[in-house]
Amino acid sequence: xxxxxxxxxxxxxxxxxxxxxxxxxxxxxxxxxxxxxxxxxxxxxxxxxxxxxxxxxxxxxxxxxxxxxxxxxxxxxxxxxxxxxxxxxxxxxxxxxxxxxxxxxxxxxxxxxxxxxxxxxxxxxxxxxxxxxxxxxxxxxxxxxxxxxxxxxxxxxxxxxxxxxxxxxxxxxxxxxxxxxxxxxxxxxxxxxxxxxxxxxxxxxxxxxxxxxxxxxxxxxxxxxxxxxxxxxxxxxxxxxxxxxxxxxxxxxxxxxxxxxxxxxxxxxxxxxxxxxxxxxxxxxxxxxxxxxxxxxxxxxxxxxxxxxxxxxxxxxxxxxxxxxxxxxxxxxxxxxxxxxxxxxxxxxxxxx
Amino acid sequence: xxxxxxxxxxxxxxxxxxxxxxxxxxxxxxxxxxxxxxxxxxxxxxxxxxxxxxxxxxxxxxxxxxxxxxxxxxxxxxxxxxxxxxxxxxxxxxxxxxxxxxxxxxxxxxxxxxxxxxxxxxxxxxxxxxxxxxxxxxxxxxxxxxxxxxxxxxxxxxxxxxxxxxxxxxxxxxxxxxxxxxxxxxxxxxxxxxxxxxxxxxxxxxxxxxxxxxxxxxxxxxxxxxxxxxxxxxxxxxxxxxxxxxxxxxxxxxxxxxxxxxxxxxxxxxxxxxxxxxxxxxxxxxxxxxxxxxxxxxxxxxxxxxxxxxxxxxxxxxxxxxxxxxxxxxxxxxxx
Numbered sequence: 001x002x003x004x005x006x007x008x009x010x011x012x013x014x015x016x017x018x019x020x021x022x023x024x025x026x027x028x029x030x031x032x033x034x035x036x037x038x039x040x041x042x043x044x045x046x047x048x049x050x051x052x053x054x055x056x057x058x059x060x061x062x063x064x065x066x067x068x069x070x071x072x073x074x075x076x077x078x079x080x081x082x083x084x085x086x087x088x089x090x091x092x093x094x095x096x097x098x099x100x101x102x103x104x105x106x107x108x109x110x111x112x113x114x115x116x117x118x119x120x121x122x123x124x125x126x127x128x129x130x131x132x133x134x135x136x137x138x139x140x141x142x143x144x145x146x147x148x149x150x151x152x153x154x155x156x157x158x159x160x161x162x163x164x165x166x167x168x169x170x171x172x173x174x175x176x177x178x179x180x181x182x183x184x185x186x187x188x189x190x191x192x193x194x195x196x197x198x199x200x201x202x203x204x205x206x207x208x209x210x211x212x213x214x215x216x217x218x219x220x221x222x223x224x225x226x227x228x229x230x231x232x233x234x235x236x237x238x239x240x241x242x243x244x245x246x247x248x249x250x251x252x253x254x255x256x257x258x259x260x261x262x263x264x265x266x267x268x269x270x271x272x273x274x275x276x277x278x279x280x281x282x283x284x285x286x287x288x289x290x291x292x293x294x295x296x297x298x299x300x301x302x303x304x305x306x307x308x309x310x311x312x313x314x315x316x317x318x319x320x321x322x323x324x325x326x327x328x329x330x331x332x333x334x335x336x337x338x339x340x341x342x343x344x345x346x347x348x349x350x351x352x353x
Numbered sequence: 354x355x356x357x358x359x360x361x362x363x364x365x366x367x368x369x370x371x372x373x374x375x376x377x378x379x380x381x382x383x384x385x386x387x388x389x390x391x392x393x394x395x396x397x398x399x400x401x402x403x404x405x406x407x408x409x410x411x412x413x414x415x416x417x418x419x420x421x422x423x424x425x426x427x428x429x430x431x432x433x434x435x436x437x438x439x440x441x442x443x444x445x446x447x448x449x450x451x452x453x454x455x456x457x458x459x460x461x462x463x464x465x466x467x468x469x470x471x472x473x474x475x476x477x478x479x480x481x482x483x484x485x486x487x488x489x490x491x492x493x494x495x496x497x498x499x500x501x502x503x504x505x506x507x508x509x510x511x512x513x514x515x516x517x518x519x520x521x522x523x524x525x526x527x528x529x530x531x532x533x534x535x536x537x538x539x540x541x542x543x544x545x546x547x548x549x550x551x552x553x554x555x556x557x558x559x560x561x562x563x564x565x566x567x568x569x570x571x572x573x574x575x576x577x578x579x580x581x582x583x584x585x586x587x588x589x590x591x592x593x594x595x596x597x598x599x600x601x602x603x604x605x606x607x608x609x610x611x612x613x614x615x616x617x618x619x620x621x622x623x624x625x626x627x628x629x630x631x632x633x634x635x636x637x638x639x640x641x642x643x644x645x646x647x648x649x650x651x652x653x654x655x656x657x658x659x660x661x662x663x664x665x666x667x668x669x670x671x672x673x674x675x676x677x678x679x680x681x682x683x684x685x686x687x688x689x
Contacts, residue, residue, distance in 0.1 A: 126407055
């Protein structure tokens with residue numbers, strides 16, 4: 001075993017800055033989000049250990065939890081981390097870590113980290129929180145009792161579409177183990193990425209404030225659309241407990257329709273235009289069932305709420321007015337066509353949540 | 354920066370600093386379970402280690418003899434004690450050498466126990482000897498300092514050297530709690546003579562030590578939370594395994610109990626002890642041995658009493674035993 005000095009002189013300052021943003025002793029920047037998560041979970045558990053993880057985890061991190069960790073001798077139980085009873089029921093004598101997401105997608109369910117952390121602590125477990133969806137501008141899990149926080153730096157910490165790095169931050173003792181775990185896998189990022197990230201952090205607060213306000217406006221507009229059956233956008237009205245812990249819910253939202261797949265694709269096109277990735281802080285819509293959750297079985301997708309008619313939107317920093325107009329127009333058009341074709345259907349939108 | 358000798362000295366120092374600031378994080382709880390696996394043999398399972406507010410799951414399972422001599426390929430309880438003693442000292446010497454920026458070409462610790470003349474059970478006053486053999490570019494003063502540090506910091510050595518109260522619980526319809534207090538060692542009494550049991554522990558790297566006793570290989574390591582490599586049970590767990598195996602041997606003797614009985618041995622360790630001069634004990638504490646009945650039958654109280662009277666390992670752990678430490682540096686004996 002060896003512990004390599006992973007950070008270059010150009011990267012160390014931004015790691016320190018990220019640690020301060022999260023109220024951590026120290027931080028590590030990894031080449032990707034899954035590298036950050038895997039380093040944290042492998043360092044904090046042993047072969048033969050047991051990990052409780054959010055069942056909503058998806059993408060490369062979800063793949064690592066479902067396939068990678070068990071191959072490395074850890075058992076994983078998937079639960080809804082917002083359901084404390086379910087988490088408590090999953091605890092075993094060999095359980096070491098609880099891995100939760102501060103906001104789980106695609107249904108945008110906020111995790112009560114302030115309740116989950118005491119549960120973990122009283123059972124001698126380490127709580128690792130993936131805070132990608134909120135960023136330290138809106139939630140600081142370590143302040144609420146989490147042991148370690150991980151983030152994908154792409155969506156918000158960077159926000160410019162330039163980086164594909166991951167962050168781990170926590171107390172020095174745990175971070176020493178995590179850095180030792182990450183070192184053999186080639187941890188660390190290049191100095192230029194560190195420089196870009198450092199620059200982006202200057203505007204993190206401004207960006208998150210704007211993105212959040214924009215997302216709230218889009219959610220309000222979607223709730224008025226008859227073609228929309230449900231809008232998933234957390235709020236302090238729905239989650240009053242979050243007033244004590246959160247400064248907002250970020251820029252993610254999702255909505256459901258009962259429109260056919262072609263119409264759903266047209267809605268995504270209406271939001272994205274010609275963009276295929278979220279660049280320059282612009283809004284990006286996608287259908288989780290066909291993209292981020294496509295590798296899962298239909299049963300797994302249904303369990304996560306990734307229905308085929310569910311569209312997820314990462315609202316950007318641009319003026320939401322044109323976006324709202326494009327989206328509502330496309331929804332109204334699709335609703336009219338769909339209602340005309342199938343007049344026998346129950347009018348969509350009557351069971352809106 | 355590669356780790357000299359594979360020992361993460363910086364991590365260990367950082368951990369020591371944190372333990373001094375947050376003593377509750379330094380509380381280590383460990384336990385093993387012995388279950389019958391045929392005549393005179395058992396399986397030892399290590400339980401999750403509790404370290405402060407966290408856990409380290411290390412589910413090692415290995416076969417063990419319950420009596421002496423053990424069947425071929427198995428070690429008896431006394432052999433495990435000697436292996437644990439050697440391994441514990443070896444890893445501490447290696448850590449201390451690393452602190453001096455020294456890398457030995459070979460580090461071996463030979464341990465010995467004197468058996469009474471004519472066989473029979475081990476005398477509680479039996480001598481225990483530890484011989485530290487260091488080869489390589491190591492000066493005498495450094496070697497002596499490292500051996501002294503290991504003598505001070507080795508949990509297994511200090512557990513054997515000092516007197517310990519062992520609590521035994523016979524789990525039955527009406528639980529019976531027994532406490533076996535230590536018997537005083539008197540240096541002026543006649544020393545036993547006769548056969549010797551010995552073990553050899555060779556340090557590999559980091560905190561990994563490979564011991565050999567009676568032709569059986571025993572590996573020891575520490576959890577990675579304590580900067581080991583998670584490759585084998587710790588020396589302290591091997592010591593508990595010896596206690597559990599010996600207790601199981603008595604519990605499953607003819608007339609002792611049904612053969613479904615199992616033994617759970619546990620202990621606590623304050624990790625500030627090996628790392629401080631604050632008067633915190635270095636040896637294992639809260640030693641507890643639980644006799645758990647099998648289905649349909651209890652362990653007889655007489656079996657527990659017999660173990661408390663005759664158990665060699667029990668007496669080694671319970672009573673204080675002066676441990677003689679010798680140093681052999683590059684083949685030459687050095688006065689310690």
